[in-house]
Amino acid sequence: MGNDVLERNLVLVERMGLTRGLPPEVISTMLDYAMSLRMGGAPCVRVLKFLIPATVVPQEAIVRAVAWLCVGKIAISTQVLFLKWVLTFFDMIDSKDHLRSIYGFIFNFVTEEHLCPYICHLLYLLTRKECVRPFRVRKLLDLQAKLGRQPFLLHLLSLYKVFCPELVTTALPSKLRGGFKNHVTPWKGVLNAIQKRNTGQVTSDIRLTIGVKDGSNSRKRKCNHLQLPSLNSAVQRNLSSTNSRKVFPLEQLHSFPELLDNLHRIELPSQMGSLLGSSLALCYLDYVQDDSAFLRLNFWLGHALHEEFLFCSREGGSGCSSETLHFLNRLISTQNFLQEGFFSTESFLYKFLNVWDGSLLRPQILGLLSHIPVVPSSCIHQLLFEPLMQLFFSSTLFFKCSVIECLNDMLLKWLTWHSVYSVEDGLDISLNSHTPMNMTLSGFMDSVMELVLFVGRLATVGLQLEGCSSLLLSFVLDFYETVCDMFLKFELPLVVMPPVGVFYPALFATDPVSVDRLCFIMCRYKQNLTAAKFQQQEAKHVFHISSQTYREFNRYQLLMVSTLWNSRLFQPGMAVEVDHNLLALSKVPEPSASFTLIRHPAFVGYALDFHLKCWPERKDMDLKSVKAGKHWEWYLEFLFSHGYLGLQQFVQSNINWHPGSGTKSQGQGDGQPTNG
């Protein structure tokens, strides 16, 4: 039309908006000007495109704009653009109570097909319990019948269901994938540039502080879904309207006593992600066990994780930015603090494991993995074990060690949870209220059994692949230190012996630390099994440890004593039986004694040292002389004094040997070391 004055002024404001963002009053005026269509439809679109707020968006502006929407003169595409604008800058709206007052007016637009997804998203962010009314539920269900089970309708309905389950009786899927789409597209580029400049401005208002917006990483900052939004301390919080509702906003909490005083009237912020950073907020969330809050938090978390890792296109090796790291570390510390995992993290991990390469953010992903709650044994293979196995076999040594450590952590958490939450003599354990699953004691034991057997298999193959590396062996023995004490430390009536593929590499290990730990583990197994047997006989409990477990244990015991003490390693009848012709070929004298406490690769150093100390002048070292008389006793003491308490315990509890006695009796598991 050629209105030059208008054009010049618009350009001025546009420039300011695109570079520095506009102050609240300007936003108010410009929004009103645009939505009233004073100069036609085209300037409206143009204004919306550069309407970037610098600090906050006054809610009155939005209310006015909605009123203009009701007049009905704006084109549909412009209405859509306006709604996208509201959703993009929703966090910057200073207060939402006026918006909630016109909830009904906003709800009215849900019948408009083109606006429906955006309206549903906006309503999702605004809904309170009072807003859920039967006629609204009915309307949404009607829409669903007309449009089909659209995700935006399902999300809104499930939120309604959380608030008022009696009003929403239709079945809704409990796991809703993805979420509402991000609508930031028209303002993406500008947002990046502005936020880079305005980093200082936002921090001044943060009270319960968390992740400061890191402005340095502008290249990766496409959609800000990984930034933990700050708990907005609303600038104009002193409005009387909030006081009249006697509600205490979470942002204003500063200390724990304050939390306790106001426990009954705290209002959660609209951006649930901001809770992740503050421990007070997490405390509140934990105590109140508000299902709607958890639903919203899970929804936001799932959305953020999916967008960043699963759905976004990778431009030049994304994922390892400091932002991602920071976010994941925060998430892990949150889960540690709450001592439970989030449902959305769990489902994200199952999907991510299938596409993970094993090295991207390994400590963080494995850290998140260890918080997965008990998985039922029917799906544990498919969900957890299959992807881990695939990653495991072709990975580095460190990855293998990390995975075993992660699974050890997971087992510890499951066992801790069981020992606290299982009811005495009860067979029914309900998991935390956010997972709709109940698990019986036997189901839990099945899952634990599956996990232990799986790690046994992993360890066996891992040790074979890595040539029985001491590092991997150490992590594996860590795991079995947890497993051996399941009965006594965690009251779980389950005993699982390590597999053959773990036992032998540990027994034949070249470092004394591993052998000592194996001895310690076997002693613990003995104590656990004896206690279990005793309880079984005394109290006649429900559980039953199979005789096969006892047999396995006895076999291992026998083997250890025969190897370390009785010099009967390769003899027929022992588990590692080798033909004597083959042994003769090796040209090693007395092959069956090659792993006794004197000649074992782990201890031969000590034996030689001892020999040197005893007979320093002897030129010709003969280790057999260590076995004679008092020297044997001294040698054992010498060995134990180096800190090998496990070995000491094993020898003292299993070998019936009297120091100082001259008799040499040969028995299974007792007697003097034989000269053989």
Place this chain on the structure above:
Amino acid sequence: MDRLEDLASSLETLAFHGFQTPTVGNGEKESPAIEILRIKEQMSNQCFEMIVKLQSGESKRSCSASDAEKDLPDYVNTLEEAEITHFNKTLALHRMQVWHVISEKLKQRDPEAEAMRKLTNHSLDLCLKIKTLQQESFELQDQITALQKQRLDLKRLTHEKMKEMEELKTKGEHPVAEEYRNVLQKAQSYLEKYQKMVAIEQNVLRGIIIASKVNWREDPKLREIAMTLEDITIPDD
């Protein structure tokens, strides 16, 4: 040219014989062409035998894929067990032999043995350090687990207490005596009825405002009404 002639003549003889291998006397050497023919005959005989066997064997055992799949884990396990046993035995024998040689070497007095002894002593010192650190970390892990158990227990107790509080709250809302209960119920039903009426009126009013397509924000009185159309609770002022 000679060679070509030879080849040609041998092919001629073959053609005469109808491409059957002629019987060869014991001492005579076979020409290569005839050898090839012989091999070809043998192979075709063998193929024929195989076909016959296969065809007869087909009817004997019809093995379905699901049957095979059922047996598969057992076979895999057997294989794995055999593999593990083999690995372990090899490990034992290997270690035995290597360490026999090493210990023999360590017993000697030459400079190489000295160096090896120093290395052994150094590694044993390291083992001592490792042992103490491991002991420490084991105890720390025990403490951590105990603490985590305590925290989880506290969490469970907190939840139980919160539940109790909720129950008390709902119970405590009616501290009045039995006789007031009826009055309260009546009042409650009246309140609900009027709330329903108000809700309907609000909806109707909202519908009118929307349908009339008027900007309710501009007029202050209309604005006041519009902003209260969501409230059904009585404000305490």
